[in-house]
Amino acid sequence: MPEIHARLSASGAKKWINCPGSVQMEEQFEDKVSEFAAEGTKAHALGELKIKRQLNRIKPAEYSDKLTELGEIPADMTEYAEGYRDFVMERYNEVLRTTPDAKLLIEQRLDFSRWVPGGFGTGDAVIVGDGALEIIDLKYGTGVKVPAENNPQLRLYALGALELFDFLYDIEVVRTTIYQPRMDNISSENLSLEDLNDWGRAIAERAEKAADDSITERIAGGHCDSGFCKARAICRAYADKKTELAKYEFTKPSKLSEEEIAEIIEQSESLSKWAKLVADYALDRAVNHHMLIPGYKLVEGKSNRKYCKSDKEIECILTEQGYKAEELYEHKLKGIGEMEKLMGKSKFSKLLKDCVIKPPGKPTLVPIDDKRPAIGSSDSAADDFKDAIQK
Numbered sequence: 001m002p003e004i005h006a007r008l009s010a011s012g013a014k015k016w017i018n019c020p021g022s023v024q025m026e027e028q029f030e031d032k033v034s035e036f037a038a039e040g041t042k043a044h045a046l047g048e049l050k051i052k053r054q055l056n057r058i059k060p061a062e063y064s065d066k067l068t069e070l071g072e073i074p075a076d077m078t079e080y081a082e083g084y085r086d087f088v089m090e091r092y093n094e095v096l097r098t099t100p101d102a103k104l105l106i107e108q109r110l111d112f113s114r115w116v117p118g119g120f121g122t123g124d125a126v127i128v129g130d131g132a133l134e135i136i137d138l139k140y141g142t143g144v145k146v147p148a149e150n151n152p153q154l155r156l157y158a159l160g161a162l163e164l165f166d167f168l169y170d171i172e173v174v175r176t177t178i179y180q181p182r183m184d185n186i187s188s189e190n191l192s193l194e195d196l197n198d199w200g201r202a203i204a205e206r207a208e209k210a211a212d213d214s215i216t217e218r219i220a221g222g223h224c225d226s227g228f229c230k231a232r233a234i235c236r237a238y239a240d241k242k243t244e245l246a247k248y249e250f251t252k253p254s255k256l257s258e259e260e261i262a263e264i265i266e267q268s269e270s271l272s273k274w275a276k277l278v279a280d281y282a283l284d285r286a287v288n289h290h291m292l293i294p295g296y297k298l299v300e301g302k303s304n305r306k307y308c309k310s311d312k313e314i315e316c317i318l319t320e321q322g323y324k325a326e327e328l329y330e331h332k333l334k335g336i337g338e339m340e341k342l343m344g345k346s347k348f349s350k351l352l353k354d355c356v357i358k359p360p361g362k363p364t365l366v367p368i369d370d371k372r373p374a375i376g377s378s379d380s381a382a383d384d385f386k387d388a389i390q391k
């Protein structure tokens with residue numbers, strides 16, 4: 001069954017809080033399920049099954065049927081899902097020690113429409129006992145570490161969970177937690193009930209604006225990329241932000257200052273990502289909607305030759321001509337990522353930890369607030385990274 005999303009969703013909150021016009025803008029685009037999103041959905045389903053089995057909420061036969069329905073599961077996904085199950089169970093057992101009637105809800109629909117028009121979402125794990133309520137959100141991505149601090153998605157889920165439990169339990173503190181195993185990231189935020197409600201009131205005003213279709217104001221910022229806004233390829237506000245670089249054409253004197261160079265470096269990466277977004281959008285319209293942009297046509301791209309018969313058939317043709325089968329194939333060891341997928345992270349580390357090194361990466365210029373330590377003076381950096389630079 002396709003997933004149903006609220007118009008003002010918790011996962012999209014970063015966008016509609018900062019840019020009220022984003023709701024209408026994004027509605028012009030279809031929802032496309034990426035390979036990464038499908039992988040994340042499978043990991044969530046697996047984690048849910050494992051917790052339910054552990055709690056004996058499903059019988060072994062149902063568990064194994066549902067496992068089969070999920071299809072092929074890589075060993076590392078099993079390991080991450082079990083890590084998530086153990087983490088949730090540990091938190092739940094801790095609460096049970098002081099609150100025997102504590103509750104653990106898995107994949108629970110949470111309705112926060114009191115604050116956000118039509119707002120609802122699904123909490124991966126919600127634990128409630130006297131004194132505290134915790135929302136745990138599994139993130140399966142590997143791109144960016146997601147912090148729990150100031151995370152509007154989790155705070156909205158918390159507001160939704162309070163609707164269910166506030167009158168049943170004596171809740172004073174709300175904890176929101178991100179569990180992101182593939183990035184070794186566990187991050188939590190504790191909020192008093194009062195602070196969460198104050199935040200809810202402030203957000204309710206923004207939500208009202210975002211839900212109002214007569215307000216089309218668009219405000220570009222970090223939320224466009226971190227929220228993966230679907231409208232980035234056509235959004236004027238986003239384009240204006242990206243093309244701020246154009247001002248350097250008119251800058252005097254003719255030589256750029258150090259500060260200007262720093263700003264150009266900072267913007268260049270996001271500028272090239274934006275250019276790709278626009279090009280992908282134009283290609284999609286041409287291929288799928290037969291709409292060409294002026295001055296462009298659709299042609300066949302370059303392609304490489306490939307066999308159109310099976311390996312066995314080709315082997316037969318060649319061995320008949322006197323070639324030996326072993327000459328025709330090449331064996332290659334799987335890469336580290338694939339090998340971890342095959343056996344899981346802990347087995348990989350047990351068997352191969354002495355066989356893996358991490359050579360220094362090429363020196364890279366990053367903003368001063370990047371978490372990685374600086375690599376020292378430029379002379380010693382040049383010495384340390386001589387090999388990496390030459391490669």
Ligand code: SF4
Pocket residue numbers: 015019021022025218219220221223224229230231232235236237238
């Ligand atoms: S790209 Fe940014 S500014 Fe444009 S609609 Fe999306 S969130 Fe708003």
